[in-house]
Amino acid sequence: MPDLDIKALLFDVFGTCVDLRAGLKRAIEAVARSHDVTIDAYAFAGAWRDEYQPAVEQVRAGKRPFVALEHLNRESLDTVLPRFGLDALSEDERRELNFAWRRLDPWPGAVAGLTRLKRRFIIAPHSNGNLAMLVGMAKFGGLPWDCILGAEIAQSYKPNPASYRGAVAMLGLAPGEVMMVAGHNGDLRAAQAQGLRTGFIVRPLERRPNASPEFEPTGAWDVVAKDFHELADRLGA
């Protein structure tokens, strides 16, 4: 990588660092069991997750002021629960279930790869998750971040340009000194448009049965790697 002068790596989190659907599925199964309700927990996780983009889009489009993702997720949860016969969940149970987003398992090898990258670079999540969510997730899974960035710090959701510009400004770096790392082309396209370097991580497990080709690299990314260890190899870390 002779042309790269990277000082910091920003990571997408959901799907790139952690397995979102498996973690949500586990939490939902436990709640459903305690209520003697039989549900398709994967379908529930998918339905909850599918509310995410429309909810965030309301903020991105300026139709409502910035609110933290956990607040949006909680609204979505309240929408989805009745569809699966789980209307009876108490306020405390809903609050706890919403915290499932803080208890997601890192992909195998992710922590070791990040630990290696941290020796050479500043590493930070740049996620649409809010700070408290990302700190909780880091404590749960051992993700060794140097600091927490993301939509809440920038007060702008990805892939809005202000989100990437805000994170880069907070680091006091030039955009070309920062690499966005993600398993989704859209995130990297938006980062690249703001002058950031790009690293695509292929996460086939993230792929859904009817998924678009979103999980194959389709852009001119600076690095394409199968995991964080290969990314470290490619960046000389």
Place this chain on the structure above:
Amino acid sequence: MPDLDIKALLFDVFGTCVDLRAGLKRAIEAVARSHDVTIDAYAFAGAWRDEYQPAVEQVRAGKRPFVALEHLNRESLDTVLPRFGLDALSEDERRELNFAWRRLDPWPGAVAGLTRLKRRFIIAPHSNGNLAMLVGMAKFGGLPWDCILGAEIAQSYKPNPASYRGAVAMLGLAPGEVMMVAGHNGDLRAAQAQGLRTGFIVRPLERRPNASPEFEPTGAWDVVAKDFHELADRLGA
């Protein structure tokens, strides 16, 4: 501590976690030597540091919009240099010298104490330093923060109330679940007024020859400890 239900510890940094004057002195000596200028480096460090509160006060009082501490420090540096015969420093040298605030040594035992506290609590700096400065300092000294908070994240300098409220809100916690840890009474007084718990660390080395009694605990703090290990003992970490 049967009455405390602490989930996160916020740390003052300059003087509480790191030795500010020794680090500045070292950097200034190196620059002066390279210019064949003999200066009292401790006096320079003191003069530079003494510009800090008046500069921050301009922002706290609303006389200028929020700007990052490194920006204020750079203005102060440009003011102080001529007084010590160092007008000749280049732009690059001034920029580098300003980064001395990122290269401050943790007090002995601070990293080990924080590492211990991190196992049980969220630990974060809540400093008037900006995020890039605090990340650089953490990388330099090995400070194992879970996330970086502080004036820049809250867009308000300590001891303004909005600074503490902003940090607590970002953590998604109640004020009583958060303890401010500092070696200065003023910081704790302001935090206590916002409902935070307080931990005073006695840092006698921080004391200057003509110092006020600021470095002795003078308030009704929840914990008074001689270092982070004693704090960990007292908090059951």
